[in-house]
Amino acid sequence: xxxxxxxxxxxxxxxxxxxxxxxxxxxxxxxxxxxxxxxxxxxxxxxxxxxxxxxxxxxxxxxxxxxxxxxxxxxxxxxxxxxxxxxxxxxxxxxxxxxxxxxxxxxxxx
Amino acid sequence: xxxxxxxxxxxxxxxxxxxxxxxxxxxxxxxxxxxxxxxxxxxxxxxxxxxxxxxxxxxxxxxxxxxxxxxxxxxxxxxxxxxxxxxxxxxxxxxxxxxxxxxxxxxxxxx
Numbered sequence: 001x002x003x004x005x006x007x008x009x010x011x012x013x014x015x016x017x018x019x020x021x022x023x024x025x026x027x028x029x030x031x032x033x034x035x036x037x038x039x040x041x042x043x044x045x046x047x048x049x050x051x052x053x054x055x056x057x058x059x060x061x062x063x064x065x066x067x068x069x070x071x072x073x074x075x076x077x078x079x080x081x082x083x084x085x086x087x088x089x090x091x092x093x094x095x096x097x098x099x100x101x102x103x104x105x106x107x108x109x110x
Numbered sequence: 111x112x113x114x115x116x117x118x119x120x121x122x123x124x125x126x127x128x129x130x131x132x133x134x135x136x137x138x139x140x141x142x143x144x145x146x147x148x149x150x151x152x153x154x155x156x157x158x159x160x161x162x163x164x165x166x167x168x169x170x171x172x173x174x175x176x177x178x179x180x181x182x183x184x185x186x187x188x189x190x191x192x193x194x195x196x197x198x199x200x201x202x203x204x205x206x207x208x209x210x211x212x213x214x215x216x217x218x219x220x221x
Contacts, residue, residue: 033209042200043153045209087152096141096160098210099169102152 002026004101006088011107012078020073020104022088033089033098034062034073043087046073075106083108112136116201116213123191123220131186131216133201139211141204142184144168144176146197147215153200159184191220 012018031050035043049064061074085103145153155168159178202210
């Protein structure tokens, strides 16, 4: 089976930096996705890590360590619109099976 | 540029009724998925498909059925609706090693 853990909630200040962690235990790991989901909306894709290291995309970066079963999403220069849930999802197995964690609800405050 | 289209957007069912949630994608993706999301929770995989004629169970398949007769369509069937199936249902599609594209969701209430 698979086990994916994320903090339930986080609060950060506008303009600051926040790191959202994700740990996972899985067999046949192929990659890890991060999605953003605003309340009442569908998830939207942020990043995809296959190899160890840091992937940077503007204000958002994602890191992966396969040996530690660990990833984080780093959000810089936080804006109010970044208030959302951030979902970590593991892609594993011979088929394209994608399993989501419970998500981290981020609140950005002025 | 439709992407993934889910219908209906909202539905109220009575206990014991049946219904089919429709999902269609126009991106020629091989892989399609059904998830449910309960309030304040993450996405739970119900069923997925790697191509026409091939489906497999996810984490929470009980009470649901799927079929994949074409690449474009992946309907989800509830045979005997139960209050525990009240949720938001998302359909998604992807190509190999690519991120999933999600539909806008179907909000289902069973009373």
